[in-house]
Amino acid sequence: MNNKINRSGYFSKGLFSRNSLTAFAFLAIPLAVYTIFVIYPVLQAIWFSMFKWDGLGPMTDFVGAKNFLKIFADPVFRIAIGNNFKIVFLSLFIQLPLALFIALIIARKFKGAVVYRAIFFLPYILSEVIAGVLWSFIYNPQFGIQNTILVEWIPFLADFPFLGSPTTVFYSIFFVMIWKYFGLHMVLYIAGLQNIPQEIEEAARLDGVNWWQMNLHIILPLLKPTIFLSIFFSIVGSFQTFDIVWAMGKGEPVNAAETMVTYMYKFGFQRFQLGYGSAVAIVIFIITLIVGLVYQKITASKDI
Numbered sequence: 001m002n003n004k005i006n007r008s009g010y011f012s013k014g015l016f017s018r019n020s021l022t023a024f025a026f027l028a029i030p031l032a033v034y035t036i037f038v039i040y041p042v043l044q045a046i047w048f049s050m051f052k053w054d055g056l057g058p059m060t061d062f063v064g065a066k067n068f069l070k071i072f073a074d075p076v077f078r079i080a081i082g083n084n085f086k087i088v089f090l091s092l093f094i095q096l097p098l099a100l101f102i103a104l105i106i107a108r109k110f111k112g113a114v115v116y117r118a119i120f121f122l123p124y125i126l127s128e129v130i131a132g133v134l135w136s137f138i139y140n141p142q143f144g145i146q147n148t149i150l151v152e153w154i155p156f157l158a159d160f161p162f163l164g165s166p167t168t169v170f171y172s173i174f175f176v177m178i179w180k181y182f183g184l185h186m187v188l189y190i191a192g193l194q195n196i197p198q199e200i201e202e203a204a205r206l207d208g209v210n211w212w213q214m215n216l217h218i219i220l221p222l223l224k225p226t227i228f229l230s231i232f233f234s235i236v237g238s239f240q241t242f243d244i245v246w247a248m249g250k251g252e253p254v255n256a257a258e259t260m261v262t263y264m265y266k267f268g269f270q271r272f273q274l275g276y277g278s279a280v281a282i283v284i285f286i287i288t289l290i291v292g293l294v295y296q297k298i299t300a301s302k303d304i
Contacts, residue, residue, distance in 0.1 A: 042285065048278035055274030067279035077280070080251075080258040081287070083170060087238040087259075090174055091181075096230055099182040103189035104215055117190065121183040128180070132247025135176045139163050139248075163249055166256035173248050173257050180244065181237065185230045192226030193219070228299050235295060239288045260284050 049068070052061040071077050106116045123131065138145050139162035151158045162172040196219065204214055220227070242261040245251055250266075251258035264284065268277020 042282075045278045045281050045285075048275050049282050051275040052273075053275035054272040055268075056272070059275075063275070067276050068283065070276065071280055071283055076255045076258060077260070077263055079255055080260045080263040083257065083259050084239055084241065086170070087174065087177070087241055088235055091177075091234045091238055092231065095178045095182050096185055096227075096234060098178070099185035099230070100189050100227070102182075103186045103193060104219070107190045107193040117187070120186055123180050124183040126180070128243030129247045131176060131180045132244040135179075136163070136248050139172060164253065166254045169249065169253065169257045173245055176244055176248065177241070181234075185234070188226055188230050188233075189223065192223045196222050232295060232299075235291060236288070239284065239291070260287075 048059070050062060050064055051059040052063050052067075053059045102120060106113050106120075126134075137143075141147075141159075141161070141164065146158050146160065146162075150160070161168055163169050200218060200222070201214065204218055209218070240261060241259045242265065245257055245259055245262055246265070249257060251262045260280065261284065264277050264280040267273045267280060
């Protein structure tokens with residue numbers, strides 16, 4: 001009898017209690033989905049990266065770590081990884097401050113504020129491919145902006161090689177990225193600003209605080225969680241850059257606009273070097289993971 005009671009107590013209070021079984025039941029499906037669509041593909045990519053494989057025939061040519069050594073010996077990959085980090089840097093110091101500045105202006109209630117928000121957010125609704133193709137037409141030297149607006153208004157830019165020169169193509173594409181994504185960050189900042197109590201701003205105004213002092217010393221510290229969230233989105237998105245670059249020239253000319261993902265796509269799917277492409281994917285995964293962990297460590301120390 002005591003054994004039955006003890007067992008009953010164990011099952012009611014221990015690992016196999018009703019609450020625990022319910023929790024396991026709810027976790028089972030998400031865990032299975034995560035395993036199938038995340039963990040298993042990562043492990044499979046690690047396995048593929050050990051072979052010289054075209055993705056069609058049997059995997060018989062085991063090369064070990066040679067694919068990874070080849071990646072870092074390739075100057076084109078070094079250009080690609082440099083471009084990704086340049087996108088991170090320029091996004092943090094140009095795109096996000098611009099989005100924050102616009103948000104601080106149009107977050108307040110005034111006539112036409114909703115219209116301005118819609119106009120600035122509209123580019124984000126477009127797909128990356130549509131945005132890339134659209135701006136490819138705008139940059140076209142024959143019938144684009146050069147032969148319409150620039151010839152009349154800014155003549156010295158009429159022959160500017162937006163996508164045709166290795167020195168200008170990256171920054172021309174990055175301008176499109178700003179146009180495309182800053183609306184998302186602007187909306188995030190506006191949502192964060194709307195959560196700040198109006199009483200704080202009213203009290204500051206009564207104390208004679210001007211607009212710059214208000215935003216610098218009161219609004220921005222209260223907006224810190226939203227700013228860090230925006231930074232995280234920007235960093236992750238910078239390492240995933242593919243669609244716009246591909247639609248606007250596939251990283252050319254001379255690989256000047258190459259990114260890690262376009263580099264991986266070219267080898268994995270165009271040149272049928274799936275083993276090498278898998279190795280590139282693993283390198284991208286590791287770099288992104290390290291950056292994410294460093295970011296988490298930094299933000300955790302900031303007591304957000």
